[in-house]
Amino acid sequence: MKDAAYDLAVFPGDGTGPEVVREGLKVLAALAEGGPAPWHATEYPGGGQYYLLRGKEWEPEAEAAAHRADAILVGAVGWPGAFLPNGDLAGRSLVLGLREQLDLFANVRPCRLYPGVTHRISGKYRDVWTPQNVDMTIVRENTEGLYTPARGRLTRGGETEVAIDTRVITRKGTERIVRYAFDLARSRPGGAPEDRVRRATCVDKSNVLEGCRFFRETFDRVGKEFPDIERDYAYVDAFTQWLVRNPEHYSVVVASNMMGDIITDLASVLQGGMGFAAGANIGKDHAMFEPVHGSSPKHAGRNEVNPFATFFAIEQMLRWVGQRHADPRMTAQADRLESAVARTLADGTAKTYDQGGSVTTSAAGDRVAAVVRSERR
């Protein structure tokens, strides 16, 4: 347990990022009122819009603050027309850059449907996804695979122009991500909703790709150290159907970087949409937390987007800090936040437009903050 307050570095970023982060900070402040606040949150500007104004993605001080913080919260980055001279997304430093520099190898994305949340599947399949059968966590490798910064363009503009992205799968990178997945499967005593079996599913394309064969071999080798966890396999193409048709089968799912990127957006539909999807980017010594939705320029400035993904990102953050520092105060705060969020979702008083409601972003934040306060011991 740390004596000093935990230092949280907050990067609201672009578009709707600042709108959801504002509500997150409001809820954090409500939690802090309940007792000694063991954290202080400091906001730093940065992202694509900042780049358009200032010619840099963020200030060196902001970057240094991210490196030294106990935990990092990012809203969203990306803005129309904001690109670096090499064509990269301006703002990438705040997300992809931190993943690379701080070696945040595990992108941990829980997918759980809370009572009271509506999803958009229609007709007779409406009951397929229920709060009882959607409760999994997708673990995405976050530092290599197709995101490896080994790419480029040859004979630019010429008739023989070639673009190359290199997919790198390493032993170290794969071992640590599959180990993370097996550890997580072990820490979820409930197992999969279908049969309560503690299961880890390896999603890959090992019927075609060599990197995927290596990924699966490594999954099997490390998995032998976890005899209590069932090893399960899916080719990524088939997985997309099974995920939607039979989500109750899954508890922990592990995938390489790009595949994990794609399947987590798909999985978000099961939990009510991207408005509920949060991710933790976890390394050995650092971690960054974010709502998975982007900056949504078309909704920016309208105070209408769903801030719950940010609340879930903050819950993951408090829980991670609590675990890392063996600090029960932080774990208790994560529990309080989760219970306030679950209560608000269940009573349906904070439904934003994506949920068929008309509650604004800030009113949804007010509501959760009020529930936090009302549950104060």
Ligand code: IPM
């Ligand atoms: C995500 C996002 C990022 C990614 C983008 C913003 C670079 O889609 O976190 O899933 O591709 O990883």
Ligand code: MN
């Ligand atoms: Mn993505």
